[in-house]
Amino acid sequence: MPNDNSSKQTVLSHVVGYQEVVDHQQELIKSGTDLSEQKGHVANTIASLHPKRLQLTVTDIVENTPSTKTLRVKASDGRTLPPFLAGQYINLFATVEGSDTARPYAMSSSPAQLSYYDLTIKRATPGFVTHHLLDAVKVGDQLTSTGPMGTFYHNPIFHGEQLVFLAGGSGIAPAMTMIRDIADQNKPLSFHLIYLSSFETDIIFEQELRELNEAHDFLTIHSLVSRPTENYQGISGRITLDKLQEFLGEGDLNERMYYICGPTPFNESCREQLTALSVKPRRIRIEANGPPKNPETLDGWPQEVAAEKEITVTIQGKGSFKARVDEPLLNSMERNGYGAENACRSGECSLCRVKVVSGEVYNPVEAKLRKTDAQYGWCHSCVAFPTEDIEIIL
Numbered sequence: 001m002p003n004d005n006s007s008k009q010t011v012l013s014h015v016v017g018y019q020e021v022v023d024h025q026q027e028l029i030k031s032g033t034d035l036s037e038q039k040g041h042v043a044n045t046i047a048s049l050h051p052k053r054l055q056l057t058v059t060d061i062v063e064n065t066p067s068t069k070t071l072r073v074k075a076s077d078g079r080t081l082p083p084f085l086a087g088q089y090i091n092l093f094a095t096v097e098g099s100d101t102a103r104p105y106a107m108s109s110s111p112a113q114l115s116y117y118d119l120t121i122k123r124a125t126p127g128f129v130t131h132h133l134l135d136a137v138k139v140g141d142q143l144t145s146t147g148p149m150g151t152f153y154h155n156p157i158f159h160g161e162q163l164v165f166l167a168g169g170s171g172i173a174p175a176m177t178m179i180r181d182i183a184d185q186n187k188p189l190s191f192h193l194i195y196l197s198s199f200e201t202d203i204i205f206e207q208e209l210r211e212l213n214e215a216h217d218f219l220t221i222h223s224l225v226s227r228p229t230e231n232y233q234g235i236s237g238r239i240t241l242d243k244l245q246e247f248l249g250e251g252d253l254n255e256r257m258y259y260i261c262g263p264t265p266f267n268e269s270c271r272e273q274l275t276a277l278s279v280k281p282r283r284i285r286i287e288a289n290g291p292p293k294n295p296e297t298l299d300g301w302p303q304e305v306a307a308e309k310e311i312t313v314t315i316q317g318k319g320s321f322k323a324r325v326d327e328p329l330l331n332s333m334e335r336n337g338y339g340a341e342n343a344c345r346s347g348e349c350s351l352c353r354v355k356v357v358s359g360e361v362y363n364p365v366e367a368k369l370r371k372t373d374a375q376y377g378w379c380h381s382c383v384a385f386p387t388e389d390i391e392i393i394l
């Protein structure tokens, strides 16, 4: 019977490129190279490609619409920024009114160049961090962020070559970077953008999208405005089932991959309509773009709990504070000086998990909780809403 080591060698020998690595290692040993130094080299290379923190300088600010600006940021040390996949985001740290917090923003620039990232930021209402970024940040300011992260991108192995992107409001940012990526790198993909804005004056990248549409055959765009003025000439109204069916036209809808990014009600409505058109769940990817607003309007919210209700959050061994039930737990923690590691702030990455020892928490559909989380009382604090007094462990 083969021992463990020989079975491992047999398996490894089938891995493509394994023998080349072994040969290279032998050469290095023969030439007297210290392999432990090589290990450090690998670790350093990985750290430079996937840094935990980036120091950035704002080099330009462009006003896209009255409610949206694009901040162009470069590495403060003048180096090239880490690579990213079109659709990924960085988590931008900020101190606002004395609270240390952070918000994720998808790059809207092309990943084909890494001399800068563009971050397209729309004013949230009510807002906190977006007001700071849009009103207080100026050219020359220093910012800190995580490296690029997230799983909302085209996977060429599983997603196929026909991409459909349903964007609501600032959800256009990851769509823009995907379009620029395909154009810049001549990728053999088709891209169909269905883009909903509230007002004509809110259409982010209107001019750039028009120019890209004229220049590239791979791109199809349907732009809608839900609350147009009387004279608006374009398509009015929300994305209904009829409209979606008409835009998507003939052909097997399950051959396409659907990316949805916008506010929670927009995302859920798009998902429902695609499902009604018999699109399989595995063909649909959703990026939540932040915690849901008005959680009291969502499925599963306890009807007897009013949005204005105040509860007490106690952090075991540390202290307690008051919070409204419609504020995400992570936000109220940060407001009161208690941080937790975080990145996506939309329920997906699980970095912000905290353990709830007592009391009820509402977890919306965004919270990608594991089965054992519910069993052992863990919640994703960025999208968790305590609906009564709770005690947690940080």
Ligand code: FES
Pocket: 341, 342, 343, 344, 345, 346, 347, 348, 349, 350, 351, 352, 353, 380, 381, 382, 383
């Ligand atoms: S920060 Fe990612 S799940 Fe909360």
